[in-house]
Amino acid sequence: MVFRSLARFSVNYLQVLDEHGQIDARHAPKLTPALVKHAFDAMVLGRAFDETALALQREGRLLTYGPGKGEEAAHAGSALALRKGDWIVPSFRENTAYLARGYPPELLFEYWMGDERGQKMPKEHKMLPVAVPVSTQIPHAVGIAYAAKLLKKNEVVLTYFGDGATSKGDFYEALNFAGVFRLPVIFACINNQYAISLPRERQSAARTLAQKAIAAGIDSIQVDGNDVFACYRATQQAVERARKGEPTLIEFYTYRMGDHTTSDEASRYRSAKEVARWAKRDPISRLSKYALGKKLWNKQHEQKIWKLARKRISDAVAKAEAIGTQPIEDIFAYTYSQPTPRLREQLEEARKEAV
Amino acid sequence: MAVMNMVDALNSALDNELERDPRVVVLGEDVGRDGGVFRVTQSLLKKYGELRVVDTPLAESAIVGASLGMSLNGLKPVAEVQFDGFTYATFDQLFSHVARMRTRTRGRFTAPLVVRFPYGGLVRALEHHSESPEAFFCHFPGLKVVAPSSPYEAKGLLIAAIRDPDPVIFMEPKRLYRAIKEDVPETPYIIPLGEARVVQEGSDVTIVSYGSMLQSCLEAVKLVAGAASCEVIDLRTLTPWDERTVIDSVGKTGRLVIVHEAPRNCGLGGEIAATIQQKCFYKLSAPIARVTSWDIITPLPKMETRHFPSVSRIAKAIIETATLQ
Numbered sequence: 001m002v003f004r005s006l007a008r009f010s011v012n013y014l015q016v017l018d019e020h021g022q023i024d025a026r027h028a029p030k031l032t033p034a035l036v037k038h039a040f041d042a043m044v045l046g047r048a049f050d051e052t053a054l055a056l057q058r059e060g061r062l063l064t065y066g067p068g069k070g071e072e073a074a075h076a077g078s079a080l081a082l083r084k085g086d087w088i089v090p091s092f093r094e095n096t097a098y099l100a101r102g103y104p105p106e107l108l109f110e111y112w113m114g115d116e117r118g119q120k121m122p123k124e125h126k127m128l129p130v131a132v133p134v135s136t137q138i139p140h141a142v143g144i145a146y147a148a149k150l151l152k153k154n155e156v157v158l159t160y161f162g163d164g165a166t167s168k169g170d171f172y173e174a175l176n177f178a179g180v181f182r183l184p185v186i187f188a189c190i191n192n193q194y195a196i197s198l199p200r201e202r203q204s205a206a207r208t209l210a211q212k213a214i215a216a217g218i219d220s221i222q223v224d225g226n227d228v229f230a231c232y233r234a235t236q237q238a239v240e241r242a243r244k245g246e247p248t249l250i251e252f253y254t255y256r257m258g259d260h261t262t263s264d265e266a267s268r269y270r271s272a273k274e275v276a277r278w279a280k281r282d283p284i285s286r287l288s289k290y291a292l293g294k295k296l297w298n299k300q301h302e303q304k305i306w307k308l309a310r311k312r313i314s315d316a317v318a319k320a321e322a323i324g325t326q327p328i329e330d331i332f333a334y335t336y337s338q339p340t341p342r343l344r345e346q347l348e349e350a351r352k353e354a355v
Numbered sequence: 356m357a358v359m360n361m362v363d364a365l366n367s368a369l370d371n372e373l374e375r376d377p378r379v380v381v382l383g384e385d386v387g388r389d390g391g392v393f394r395v396t397q398s399l400l401k402k403y404g405e406l407r408v409v410d411t412p413l414a415e416s417a418i419v420g421a422s423l424g425m426s427l428n429g430l431k432p433v434a435e436v437q438f439d440g441f442t443y444a445t446f447d448q449l450f451s452h453v454a455r456m457r458t459r460t461r462g463r464f465t466a467p468l469v470v471r472f473p474y475g476g477l478v479r480a481l482e483h484h485s486e487s488p489e490a491f492f493c494h495f496p497g498l499k500v501v502a503p504s505s506p507y508e509a510k511g512l513l514i515a516a517i518r519d520p521d522p523v524i525f526m527e528p529k530r531l532y533r534a535i536k537e538d539v540p541e542t543p544y545i546i547p548l549g550e551a552r553v554v555q556e557g558s559d560v561t562i563v564s565y566g567s568m569l570q571s572c573l574e575a576v577k578l579v580a581g582a583a584s585c586e587v588i589d590l591r592t593l594t595p596w597d598e599r600t601v602i603d604s605v606g607k608t609g610r611l612v613i614v615h616e617a618p619r620n621c622g623l624g625g626e627i628a629a630t631i632q633q634k635c636f637y638k639l640s641a642p643i644a645r646v647t648s649w650d651i652i653t654p655l656p657k658m659e660t661r662h663f664p665s666v667s668r669i670a671k672a673i674i675e676t677a678t679l680q
């Protein structure tokens with residue numbers, strides 16, 4: 001018996017901007033000051049959204065909320081590498097990606113406040129609503145990409161999901177489809193090290209999540225998910241490949257700084273020391289160090305960015321809270337293209353109820 | 356005896372059974388270190404170790420499929436699915452395999468496993484966290500389905516489910532997890548599956564409900580106390596449901612109101628109504644009423660109270676049914 005090696009694989013890691021704000025010019029994307037500014041604005045807006053959402057939740061003004069703190073570089077860096085005509089198929093923690101694309105924050109608030117009217121996606125945005133059942137959205141991205149290919153739409157589809165999501169069949173099935181059909185899709189795995197309480201090492205025995213693409217015949221890379229330049233660069237390259245019909249899996253290696261959601265208590269399953277270690281790698285202060293060092297802006301200007309972001313967010317909250325009561329008709333209106341006779345009857349019943 | 360809420364009572368049931376029977380295994384997402392997102396499995400990992408209290412990867416289909424395998428080879432798995440809305444991913448395993456194993460192997464292999472999950476709305480939860488999927492499970496032959504309505508009930512029924520030779524879907528009304536406290540024995544006891552409970556006797560109208568809606572029914576009954584004497588039945592087990600108890604009651608009252616949180620279309624209410632009209636036709640003095648949520652996708656929390664049966668919606672149906680001449 002003779003053993004021959006049939007295939008060998010490796011998994012690459014990309015970091016451009018280190019924890020001290022130092023840049024590795026060999027791997028940097030083309031960085032215009034406008035792009036850096038845009039990335040910073042988006043991350044700060046995302047962080048401001050998060051802080052406000054958490055505060056509102058504590059006051060009972062918002063539902064259970066899953067903060068994205070610490071993941072802003074992964075969300076903004078990837079979203080900004082897309083064109084307006086490209087699709088985002090999200091999970092549920094990527095508010096920063098929405099905001100980076102100019103999505104109205106008041107709609108996000110309405111949704112997280114439990115108002116269905118926040119789900120009405122503005123026409124100009126090619127994004128699906130939040131997908132709560134983990135991993136189930138990934139095959140949708142593949143189908144959208146298939147349609148784009150068949151209809152020659154020149155669209156790229158990026159789908160977000162977590163480390164936990166990579167354990168489900170939907171993930172593997174979607175990856176396999178994309179490999180077989182060579183589709184313009186980017187699998188953006190936000191590895192924030194936890195799926196609620198389950199640490200990444202217990203989610204999979206694989207050394208990296210990026211390598212899960214190998215079995216599907218798809219290229220992949222792991223990037224420093226707290227480095228917005230690496231996130232942007234890797235996505236940009238994946239977009240280029242996608243336009244040629246090649247799918248990519250990107251593992252954004254980052255950390256969930258907050259609790260899983262406001263119903264969770266992360267201190268039950270992870271140490272304060274670990275959290276403190278990751279706090280030093282904060283994506284926003286990292287970019288700030290870089291920008292201040294390069295004199296792209298000064299401290300004062302940076303404070304203004306924060307102030308503007310917080311103002312934008314509090315305006316959005318005010319708007320969302322001023323929306324008023326949803327008419328009862330509205331909860332029936334979208335069940336079918338036309339209301340069925342039975343639904344008309346039930347609506348009458350519902351109307352008559354005292355509120 | 357100890358005063359327990361439903362979470363405590365369920366935890367006590369699991370603790371008792373893990374202790375009593377070394378074949379019992381608890382598995383699911385976050386059930387170990389975190390003690391479950393509702394803390395139902397709190398402290399069990401420490402007590403029984405990670406081979407018997409298993410934090411699984413995030414994969415509902417594999418949790419149930421692997422539970423079947425465990426049950427085929429000598430274990431008694433009690434699987435947790437974290438929320439009602441994520442049980443849909445288990446349908447293939449449940450319907451294609453778990454429910455049929457006894458039939459397909461002519462009794463050689465069986466599936467004595469339990470799948471537990473929190474269900475139901477009115478807790479201001481996110482999308483997919485307020486579902487009442489019981490009708491799917493009841494519709495499928497081979498599965499037993501249970502929905503307790505109080506801490507005491509929850510413990511006795513869960514122990515019965517774990518000891519049952521058939522697969523049992525155990526639906527825990529999350530709205531009641533911490534809402535009621537009552538005396539519950541710390542030692543094991545059983546409430547047999549398939550037996551309903553007459554919670555309150557009455558003569559004018561029978562109310563049949565279960566799980567999360569039982570408390571709302573009791574409140575409604577209080578509201579209408581001056582106008583109608585109500586007999587309230589807690590079904591407890593939804594498959595096989597206790598026809599005898601309902602038939603006896605309707606035989607007495609001649610009137611029936613069925614209340615559930617799930618949508619109306621093809622809901623359990625339809626099955627109960629059809630059975631009762633057939634078996635009690637000559638005893639009925641009014642059409643059987645169903646109080647349910649509407650046949651729409653569960654709205655987000657701001658509108659959920661307009662969707663799920665309210666106490667006043669139930670009270671209105673009771674009065675209409677009880678007073679119809």
Ligand SMILES: Cc1ncc(C[n+]2csc(CCOP(=O)(O)OP(=O)(O)O)c2C)c(N)n1
Nearest residue numbers: 093132133134162163164165194195196441
């Ligand atoms: C199918 C499914 N099972 C369980 C849950 C409950 N749940 C919500 S988020 C989550 C963990 C998800 O982890 P990951 O995919 O890593 O994403 P993260 O929350 O870390 O962003 C779980 C178990 C769910 N939403 N969907």
